[in-house]
Amino acid sequence: MNRRNFLHTVTAAAVGRAQTARRMNVIFLFADDLGWGDLGCYGHPHIQTPNLDRLAKQGTLFTQFYVNNPVCSPSRTAFMTGQFPARHKIHAHIATDENNAQRGMPNFLDPAVPNIARLLKQAGYATAHFGKWHLGNNKESPSPEAYGFDVNKTVNSNGNRWPDERELSFRAKSTGYIVDEAIRFIEKNRNQPFYINAWALVPHATLAPTAEQMKQYARFGPGTDFQKFPHRAAAEIFYSSVTDLDTQAGRLFAKLDELGLADNTLIFFSSDNGPEDIQIRNAGHSGVGSPGPFRGRKRSLYEGGVRTPGIARLTGRIPAGRVESRSVVTAVDWLPTVSSLAGIQAPASHALDGEDMSDVFTGKSRARNQPIYWEWRFNIAGHSLNKSPVLAMRDGDYKLLLNPDDSRVELYHIPNDPSEVNNLARLHPEIVKPMREKVLAWQRTLPPGPRDPSAGRNDYPWPK
Numbered sequence: 001m002n003r004r005n006f007l008h009t010v011t012a013a014a015v016g017r018a019q020t021a022r023r024m025n026v027i028f029l030f031a032d033d034l035g036w037g038d039l040g041c042y043g044h045p046h047i048q049t050p051n052l053d054r055l056a057k058q059g060t061l062f063t064q065f066y067v068n069n070p071v072c073s074p075s076r077t078a079f080m081t082g083q084f085p086a087r088h089k090i091h092a093h094i095a096t097d098e099n100n101a102q103r104g105m106p107n108f109l110d111p112a113v114p115n116i117a118r119l120l121k122q123a124g125y126a127t128a129h130f131g132k133w134h135l136g137n138n139k140e141s142p143s144p145e146a147y148g149f150d151v152n153k154t155v156n157s158n159g160n161r162w163p164d165e166r167e168l169s170f171r172a173k174s175t176g177y178i179v180d181e182a183i184r185f186i187e188k189n190r191n192q193p194f195y196i197n198a199w200a201l202v203p204h205a206t207l208a209p210t211a212e213q214m215k216q217y218a219r220f221g222p223g224t225d226f227q228k229f230p231h232r233a234a235a236e237i238f239y240s241s242v243t244d245l246d247t248q249a250g251r252l253f254a255k256l257d258e259l260g261l262a263d264n265t266l267i268f269f270s271s272d273n274g275p276e277d278i279q280i281r282n283a284g285h286s287g288v289g290s291p292g293p294f295r296g297r298k299r300s301l302y303e304g305g306v307r308t309p310g311i312a313r314l315t316g317r318i319p320a321g322r323v324e325s326r327s328v329v330t331a332v333d334w335l336p337t338v339s340s341l342a343g344i345q346a347p348a349s350h351a352l353d354g355e356d357m358s359d360v361f362t363g364k365s366r367a368r369n370q371p372i373y374w375e376w377r378f379n380i381a382g383h384s385l386n387k388s389p390v391l392a393m394r395d396g397d398y399k400l401l402l403n404p405d406d407s408r409v410e411l412y413h414i415p416n417d418p419s420e421v422n423n424l425a426r427l428h429p430e431i432v433k434p435m436r437e438k439v440l441a442w443q444r445t446l447p448p449g450p451r452d453p454s455a456g457r458n459d460y461p462w463p464k
Helices: 003-021 050-058 072-081 097-102 116-122 170-188 211-220 234-258 331-342 429-444
Strands: 025-031 060-062 126-132 151-155 194-199 265-271 310-313 322-324 372-375 391-395 398-402 409-413
Touching: 025 072, 025 234, 025 331, 050 234, 050 265, 050 310, 072 116, 072 331, 116 126, 116 194, 116 331, 126 170, 151 170, 170 194, 170 234, 211 234, 234 265, 265 331, 372 429, 391 429, 398 429, 409 429
Parallel strands: 025 194, 025 265, 060 322, 126 151, 126 194
Antiparallel strands: 060 310, 265 310, 372 391, 391 398, 398 409
């Protein structure tokens, strides 16, 4: 071997050892109101998502990934803290001071609660949050910096905000802006481990995609007989918004490749809850997101409201091309799982509701050790079939939904009945009883608060 080749070999080996020794980077891509069935890799027949589909082929796609509440602020709280959001009285989206008080909620997530960003920052990570925050934006709310983020550019926050975020045209371009910020942060911090929340605004309504974005879905419009028809089809609006989310994600993936960081970066993609219902006013022109084969949409505790996409890629550690259909993973697992993969520990005093699923991420298929609990105290929009009871619990293969007064009790074997249409409660009281005791005991540990009179009801106004 000549000297030139020898030096090249030694240098390459040294770089390899350095990359092995360096902690992984983490990017958490989070969609807003994207349904389980809204990506090509999850079976959507029309929406084009080639970049996220490729991510799934390069990593692992989870078919049983759950969030811990069917709306945004509490769902985000679970990812951040590793705890069920009801512990923190965050039961619905954080809104005005008056609305929060009416629902027995705080105006923001307590920044003193341990969270994944601060844990990683304390371990030497550069940390950033770009995009939607929605964990408090009234005048007393802390900025994202108070939670451990070195840098932020956000909406729905008291941090560094885009000045035109309230313009109707902003949302159409927002994912590109978020990715621009993420790329700048990566370029600046490429030589140290980094953690990025890139939390998109789409496809949450109100959607106003550009004509260029909608062009590829023109075939879903009213048709050639209505060339002067002034309205766009809901499919054109929604599908193009999801595709732009995918396009911008592809830009981020390409930058990681360009900088040689892709192999040492954990990318995780999910959504905060199921798709919005078209009966909600701001989604009346676009609410055609897909919950896949599941019953329920946003706000519902049925599968379509809380079961969302979950895709993870980390070259060499997370198996490529794997579809994991047995393991049940949930949002509160994010903090302990990322901590484990990064080689850090959460404070012993921080009572986690999630569990370390790093073995599942890296290839093992197993049942989870802890049940998942949900509570929804408010009204649910849309069809009666989507209006779930107040409480739900997933334990093993079974899911129990019930109202505390037992006015509704429903038991489903999820692997055999993912659409939740065959209620087994009367056939299996021996399964219902211990699950009911557990979920009611869990509810008793939660801070008390008001509940809508319509919560847990699925009445229909039958003719009389």
